[in-house]
Amino acid sequence: MNLIIIFFAKYFIFVIIVAVGLYLLSFYGHTKHFYKKSFVLFGSALFSWILAHILKDIIKHPRPDEALAMIGDGTYSFPSGHTSLITTLGFLLLKDLPADRHRRMIGYTVVVLAFVVGFARVLAGVHFWYDIIGGFVTGLIVAILLDRVIKKLY
Numbered sequence: 001m002n003l004i005i006i007f008f009a010k011y012f013i014f015v016i017i018v019a020v021g022l023y024l025l026s027f028y029g030h031t032k033h034f035y036k037k038s039f040v041l042f043g044s045a046l047f048s049w050i051l052a053h054i055l056k057d058i059i060k061h062p063r064p065d066e067a068l069a070m071i072g073d074g075t076y077s078f079p080s081g082h083t084s085l086i087t088t089l090g091f092l093l094l095k096d097l098p099a100d101r102h103r104r105m106i107g108y109t110v111v112v113l114a115f116v117v118g119f120a121r122v123l124a125g126v127h128f129w130y131d132i133i134g135g136f137v138t139g140l141i142v143a144i145l146l147d148r149v150i151k152k153l154y
Contacts, residue, residue: 008120013082016113017042019144020089023106041092048088048142052081052135064125080127080135086114087139088146095147114139 021038028034055077061078094107118132 002132003036005120008117009118009126012113012120013085013086014119016086016089017045020093020106027103037096040088041096044092044095044142044146044150045085045089045125048139049081049085051142052084052138055079056081060101064128073150075129077114077131078134079138080118080121080131083132084128084139084148086110086117086141087136089142090114091140091143092147093151095143101134 020041024034024038024041028037029038054076056076059078060076063075063077090107090113091109094104114136115132118127118135121127122129122132
C-alpha cells in the first residue's frame, strides 16, 4: 500500500503531464497550433509551480513531522506545488478545449487528479490538507489570470 501512495504522491504528476501532452498531440497533430498550445499550457503550469514555491519560501510553513513522512521533500509545505501545477493544467484545458463533451472530460479529469495527487501527498506525510487546498486555489488563480493574459496576446 505504501508503494501505491508513494507512486501517486511523487511520480503520478509525470504520468498526467505525459498523458496531457499525448492528448494534445493526438488532437492537434504535429502542427504549429500544437506547439503553441503545448507551450502555453505547460508554460502556465510551470509558472504555477514556480509561484507555489515562491509562496512556500515567503510563508515558510513547515511540513508534517518528517519522521512520519514516507517521502522526503526538504522544502516548506504551503501551498502544494504538485496540486497547483495540475490544477492550472486542468483548468486551462477546460478553457481551451472545444466544448465537445468528451474533450471537456479531459480537463475535468485532470482537475480531479489534482486532488488525487494532493490526497496521496497528505497520506505520504508531506502535506497537510490545507496545503492541498492552497495549491488548488493558487493553481486556479494562475489559470484564470493567465487565461486572460493569453486571450489578450492571441
